[in-house]
Amino acid sequence: MARILVTRPIEEARQTAERLERLGHQPLIEPMLEIVFGGDPLPAGRFDVLIVTSGNALAALYERPEFHALTAIPLVAVGRRTGAVARAMGFGDVETFGREIAHLIDHVRQAWREPHRALYLAGADRTGDLVGALSGMGHQVELAVVYSAHQARRFSPEIAAALPGGGLDAVLHYSARTAEAFIACAGGAEAVARLPVRHLCLSRKVAAVMSATGASEVAFAARPEEDALLALI
Incomplete structure (x- = not known):
């Protein structure tokens, strides 16, 4: 042992x-790290897809009144664990791509033929510029910071x-x-x-x-x- x-x-x-x-x-x-929920209100309007790179982002919203409506939106996740968290929380349309943001960006480059409006649920500290990468492909990405991580x-x-x-x-x-x-x-x-x-x-x-x-x-x-x-x- x-x-x-x-x-x-x-x-x-x-x-x-x-x-x-x-x-x-x-x-x-x-x-x-201590995960602290809170942050931005969610932007209004219709979204074609949710983007999540950590299960913490979903946990941060789970008690919010608007969470249930989000579960009807297709969700793309980085990492199998994040995808499993999304399914356990009631999301029905979940796709998982790779283990890093770069894998998700590669998928979007190949698969999203039409402009998408995406809601990116994230933490205050992020690696890589997902918003910039997808915006450069012609997609509209709204970033909502919903948690922070304190060392x-x-x-x-x-x-x-x-x-x-x-x-x-x-x-x-x-x-x-x-x-x-x-x-x-x-x-x-x-x-x-x-x-x-x-x-x-x-x-x-x-x-x-x-x-x-x-x-x-x-x-x-x-x-x-x-x-x-x-x-x-």
Whole structure:
């Protein structure tokens, strides 16, 4: 049995913790990002499609009165997990394309022959210029920022004591941003390099952030999916 630190936002971390327990491991949860719902009102008018790159965007709207009407609109998602969240929340017409925004852009370039009016539900921090890319193809994209993600500033006392003392076997890092927050909470790159723990990363990009600290035990999943990440344990 391994003691595994899960650094995802709390709702996702709980799901991962359940999986780890079923695999016979002992999970500890220490979110490096706090998801805060709120932000823009939704723009008015008819939309041909919704674009979602994170399940957090749907969760942010779930309690809003206008959410039910959105479920009747075709939805395109980045990532199978985001698509699964959409279906579980009542969306009937859901398509999933790749694992990155670039995959969605490639799909739109090939498949959307007529101009679309799209509603892009997103967080305050975004990677890539999805709005600019689709607008450049002649589509009208309305951006609605419906949540934000705040980085943790310090570890809980339990984790702060366990990490340097060898009380953990591995840390799961799911994004470059959560990895950066982990490094900051640990006291910087040199402090991370001294930790007697394995850093298991969802992708090569995330692993690059951790490797830059000088940490010796860094590995990344064969595919950027949780199944592949957990297989590293």
